[in-house]
Amino acid sequence: MKLYKSNTGEYNLVMAYPAIEAFALSSLGYLWLYKMADTKEGINALRISTDNISVNSKEINSISFSMSFDFDYLGVFEILDKLKIPFYSKDRDDSHPLVFAGGPVMTTNPMPYSVFFDFIIIGDGENVFNKVTDILMLKMSKSETLKKLSELESVYVPEFKNTNKITRASVSLNNVIYTPIISDKSYFKDTFIIEVSRGCMNRCAFCTASYTNLPYRYYDYEKITECIELGLKHTNKIALLGAQISAHPRFNDIMKYISNKISDGINIELGISSLRTDAISEQVVQTLVSGGQKHTTIAIEAASERLRKFINKNLKEEQILNAVKIAKDNGLKGIKIYSMIGIPTETDQDIEEFLSLAKKIKQENKGFNIEFSFSTFVPKPQTPLQWAQREETKSLENKQKYLEKKLSKLGVESKFSSAKWDYWQTILSRSDEKIAPLLVEVYKNGGKIGAYKKAVKTLDIDITKSVNGFDFSDKLPWDCIESNTSKQLLINEINRLSKHKP
Ligand code: SF4
Secondary structure, eight states: OBSSOOOOOSEEEEEEESSOHHHHTTOHHHHHHHHHHHTSTTEEEEEEETTBOOOOGGGOSEEEEEOOSGGGHHHHHHHHHHTTOOSSGGGOOTTSOEEEEESHHHHHOOGGGTTTOSEEEOBOOHHHHHHHHHHHTTOOOHHHHHHHHTTSTTEEOGGGTTTOOEEOBOOOOOSOOBOSBOOTTSSSTTEEEEEOEESOTTOOTTOHHHHTTOSOEEOOHHHHHHHHHHHHTTOSEEEEEOTTGGGSTTHHHHHHHHHHHHHTTOOOEEEESOBOGGGOOHHHHHHHHHTTOOEEEEEEESSSHHHHHHTTOOOOHHHHHHHHHHHHHTTOOEEEEEEEEOOTTOOHHHHHHHHHHHHHHHHHTTTSEEEEEEEEOOOOTTSTTTTOOOOOHHHHHHHHHHHHHHHHHTTOEEEEOOHHHHHHHHHHHHOOGGGHHHHHHHHHTTSSHHHHHHHHHHSOOOOHHHHHOOOTTSOOGGGGEEOSSOHHHHHHHHHHHGGGOO
């Protein structure tokens, strides 16, 4: 169900999501930009995804990709392949559609993918996307269009990379963004998703959601409640989205607003994307429970208090224990506790401290469903840990086995990300354009781990730097992006945090 009226026109803009349609229909940013295009006079906007490509490439004027995850490039190739559009920008001429991209992956480091796209939007899409579509609709030649686009300050045009300094776009949040399409095909079935805030003021040293979205912004309380009312006209499933929504200055009022409605007999199923551990209160948990939620997740991020200070998480053991107790005492059935392993400076002592915390959580909350979930640390561009070395896969796998064994003895369930895939995520995150042939080779060989190993053997591409890390003096692939977090600020921050090294 579209919550707006479409417009149409002569210009065929295909907006592709490089994964299955269920994920496309749950992606707020993607759907919002689609609505912008779909309501713009002169544009015939079409939505496609890897499992739904009902379009003839001959009729496409341009095609955009929204990239949220590092491995989304495989979906980009899959769609281009099916549409018979050449992967490399240099192999496309005026007879082909213009191919461009945006989204979190592009904002963090567009370089590994830059040879595939004619241009890339860096940062918040809302304003710049409008300017981009104005230029596209002029239907000039490829070279004229790219020249004109390179004059926009948040559009990176690789062809003009030497003259094109890019500033990350950051908009002020006025009218609330929500999912303008509600669908039972969405991963979040029939759910109306509302953006409450953008970014996070906490600035954990590894977190791109915080650092690439500075400054932290949020919508007014009144606008959020108006938006909740709009959603309730169409569905009873409401989800609040934001990297750190509990930091909203009126978060408790928003929860109270929803809880009062539920008490008045209005059926609301509530979903909340993330909660800070220290924001878990009786009222918040009771609202979640009355909104049908059975479990929640808290992210403690690192094994010990010392390590959490080093990544600027600053979460004490007693706050974690308290949050779990509140969750249990106020009606939730269980809790998932997320952490990373392999954060720089992590020692055996940190891991032991984690196990002792797990034991206390288990002992103090008998009968409560507790699950630990771990990923391995992936250093990300544009954060204070962007220079860090990635721990060796073997060493991480040994830590995983050890934790699994010990947690199982405590009677606690644990889940682990694949250290091998996280290794490749590190490489994708911190590479430059030289990695492009490897990406194509991996796609051609099926995109599994074996394909990466094979591609490394076949092609002479040096990936050591993106694994071993960088020096402060190194030129970084993503240095061309100007933002309000300068390199010096990141250096100052990691130097400040280094006082928490063991
Ligand atoms: S609290 Fe969460 S969202 Fe905020 S900076 Fe830390 S990891 Fe990122």
